[in-house]
Amino acid sequence: MKKNLSVLFVLLSLSVFSQKFLEYNYTINKDGFKKKKVIELATKWLEAHHCTLKEQKSDTLFAIGKLPFANKVVYKDSKTYDRFYREQTNGNILYNVSIIVRKGAFDVKLTHFLHKPSRKFDSLSFGIITKEKKGPKNIAQDTGEDYCNQVWSSIKNLIEESIVPSENGDDFSSL
Secondary structure (H helix, E strand, C coil), X not given: CHHHHXXXXXXXXXXXXXCCECCEEEEEECCCCCHHHHHHHHHHHHHHCCEEEXXXXXXXXXXXXXXXXXXXXXXXXXXXXXXXXHHHHCEEEEEEEEEXXXXXXXXXXXXXXXXXXXXXXXXXXXXXXXXXXXXXXXXXXXXXXXXXXXXXXXXXXXXXXXXXXXXXXXXXXXX
């Protein structure tokens, strides 16, 4: 019996660690700026992206980001379920931010994205956001796979559109 439980625990652990968590890394160049000015700009970046600074260690800033999430995906089979599922999934996407400041640039790392519904009870949490193309199976069992995957995609699109800079970097020209 103990051996079976040990094997089960190992298999469950491997399945969790095999998931690829959503993560973004990029550099914002501010050529010609001294480190103090770059720290100032990094702090403004955090404010502009609704992040709360948690800790600052010399050249590194740690913060928690928060994106409001309003589910706009329509559940086509029932107006009642549509309203119900939207209310259950509306909330926030929380994430960790670390910024390493150097002379003339700062490196941004966004990790550990987590869907956290506003409702305390009877909510549908999509949990940790991963690179998987499909949403969590436990949610798909309740809502149907198609609806679940559409909401999953809308969460990931919100992240992409809100905090990930475009390739030409013009999102940060105002800094």
